[in-house]
Amino acid sequence: MSTTMDTDHPGTEYRRHPGARILHGPHRTIGGVEAWVIWVLCALFVVWLFAIQTGYAVVSPEIQKTASLTVAQISLASSVYTWAFALCQFFSGALLDRFGTRPLLAIAVMFVTAGAFLYAQTTNMATLVIAQIVLAVGSSFGFVGAGYVGGQWFPAARYGLMFGLVQTLASLGSAVGQPAISWQLDHMTWQQLLNGFGAMGVLLIVLFALLVRNPTPGPEALRQATARPPLFASIFKDLGKCFANRNVVLSSVLAGVSFGSMLAVGVLWGPRVMEARGADPSFAATLTAMSWLGLAVGAPLFNLLSDHWHDRRTPAIVGVLLQAVAIALLIYLPKETTSVSMVVMFAVGLFAGAHMLGFTVAGESVGGALVGSSAAIVNGICFIVGGVLQAVPGRLLPDNPGLSDYGSALLMMPILLVIGALAGFFIKETAREPSS
Structure with missing residues (x-):
């Protein structure tokens, strides 16, 4: 057995059984400088991987030409990422609950870096997949990992806001990244661009290995760590507890259709619809960036409004319904009008910010010990829905689709958003009035 010092009570030791979570102490200043350094690094990881992920909307036409692929194959490859992400996501949250951020996040960055370099070598469908x-x-640990850090290194009352800020930074990165990637493709090949992303990943690996730690838990958390069952039994037990919670399931449905629609628009279909409406590819990428800019505003905004009104359900339901209206306008506006298109794309992202309340509700419904698992389930459902909304329309579209073809294929998005809003009515309120 080894011993661990309680940094809140110097001189006290707690015995730790072999196989219990490896702890790195003393690192327990909640909300302190180290907390912010680790949170910023995790946020940078999310921004970087979001840039790679959403850059697919801009790079995919070049990959399609180089590898001689069809639109259906490009959309299928995009959905393969989404489904693989969703499958891994369910386990990543439970692993974070079990082991913490070190060394898991450094390993995750390694996977994304390797994926970026592989991505740059694409010459056929198999390599792309x-x-x-x-x-x-690797990406499955990014967003949930940053949310986990916010929940472990900062006061519990700030969990939703810290998660929203991660989404804000990621969305801002996507909003700036898509036009930047489009501009860079005029000056370099898409292979060089993706190799550049891989080089950035090497730097992040070093920073994560050197700086990211787990907060040292107090005596109660240590006692729980020594009593944990074997790894896989623990993962499935934690996931089972979350899936058995009605609020986790319903908030996953609401968040899933909201972010899934946003992902499908922001990663794949937004630029294609705009091009069908008459926009040139570079301007279509700029318009799509407006949706990510809207999400950057909406992600923390809905949490702030929810905290102010002490109401999680109503802002979430209203936001998802307004998102349905915005996507319907995106699909069915007859012609490309610069000002109207920019407002509509911004609104799509702004109201998609309501999906962040799904993470807040799920986290508040299960408590701190399962915060990683609950966030992973919500995020996993988000990407499963996103994968469906990327793959299915691609199967419905002809080889050379027009605007009316997109209108028919993408109709499922506003329909699913209305269904998600209906699920919100059955969520049990988790916001608490401040104590007097």
Whole structure:
């Protein structure tokens, strides 16, 4: 057995059985400088992988030409990433609950880096699919990992806001990244661009290995760690507890249709619809970036409004319904009008910010010990729905689709958003009035 010092009570030791979670102490200043350094690094990881992920909307036409692929194959490859991500996501949250961020996040960055380099070597469908799967394994720890850090290194009352800020930074990165990637493709090949992303990943690996730690738990958390069952039994037990919670399931449905629609629009279909409406590819990428800019505003905004009104359900339901209206306008506006298109794309992202309340509700419904698992389930459902909304329309579209073809294929998005809003009515309120 080894011993661990309680940094809150110097001189006290707690015995730790072999196989219990490896702890790195003393690192327990909640909300302190180290907490912010680790959170910023995790946020940078999310921004970087989001840039790779959403850059697919801009790079995919070049890959399609180089590898002689069809639109259906490009959309299928995009959905393979999404489904692989969703599958890994369910386990990543439970692993974070079990082991913490070190060394898991450094390993995750390694996978994304390897995926970026593989991505740059794409010459056929098989290579593209393998690259997408490797990227997905690493990426599954990114967003949930940043949310986990916010929940472990900061006060519990700030969990939703810290998670929203991660989404804000990721969305801002996507909003800036898509036009930047489009501009860079005029000055370099898409292979060089993706190799550049891989080089950035090597730097992140070093920073994560050197700086990211787990917060040292107090005596109660140590006692729980020594009593944990074997790894796989623990993972499935934690997932089972979360899936048995009605709020986790319903908030996953609401968040899933909201972010899934946003992902499908922001990663794949947004630029294609805009091009069918008459926009040139570079301007279509700029318009799509407006949706990510909207999400950057909406992600923390809905949490702030929810905290102010002490109401999780109503802002979530209203936001998802307004998102349905915005996507319907995106699909069915007859012609490309610059000002109207920019407002509509911004609104799609702004109201998609309501999906962040799904993470807040799920986390508040299960408690701190399962916060990683609950966040992973919500995020996993988000990407499963996103995968469906990327793959299915691709199967419905002809080889050279027009605007009316997109209108028919993408009709499922506003329909699913209405269903998600209906699920919100059955969520049990988790917001608490401040104590007097």
